[in-house]
Amino acid sequence: MKEKVSKALNAQVDRELQAEHIYLAMSLWFEREALSGFAGWLRAQAAEERTHAFRILRHLEDRNARVELGGLDKPPADYDSPLACMQAALEHEKKVTGHIDDLYELARSEGDHAAEVMLQWFVTEQVEEEKTFTQLVEQLQRVGESAAGLLVLDRQQGERGGEGR
Ligand SMILES: [Fe+2]
Ligand SMILES: [Fe+2]
Structure with a gap:
């Protein structure tokens, strides 16, 4: 495997782990906001990002390429609103x-x-990921300032995948 390719893939391992870190931090924020549905769903998303990192990591190992981890950046701890998040x-x-x-x-x-x-x-996965998050952004925009609407969305998210908790 060419070093140029293995180095670029190594960087992606770090990015997937960074995504895990970011979604976990987002999940902590939602939990503090008493929106456990979103929190649980984001925790499942975080776990999924970890599997992405391992997918690439294993590919590098299988091909006898070096895997070296970089550091993670501190993710934001707070957001202005569920929509902003x-x-x-x-x-x-x-x-x-x-x-x-x-x-x-x-x-x-x-x-x-x-x-x-x-x-x-x-x-293919990124098409799915962008679609999922775009839908959520649109739903949150539609809900606007309605607390009742937000609670409905939160329950819906909880049903979608709370096993991440
Ligand atoms: Fe990913
Ligand atoms: Fe993702």
Whole structure:
């Protein structure tokens, strides 16, 4: 495996772990706001990001490439509103999509077919991730200042995947 590709994939391992860290911090904030549905769902999202990191990590190991972890940045602890929080999450996912696209491009230009195939899963996954967060942002926008609406959304999120807790 070319060092150029393995280094770029290493950076993505860190980014997925950073996403885990960010979603966990968001989940802590929602829990403090007494919105346990969102909190649990974000915890499940955080756990999912960890599986993404391991997917790439294992690929590097399988191909005898070096894996070295970088450091994590401190994620924001507070948000102005559930909407602001989900908007930040969506922006983060868009950034990740950009990185995945760049990695895919690199794998192709370096002729690394194995990395290309591995990354295909991530290309599809990012479509799903952006869709999920976009929907949530739109629903929160629709709910606006309605506390009742927010509680309905919170319950809905809890039903979607509370097992992350
Ligand atoms: Fe991810
Ligand atoms: Fe994600």
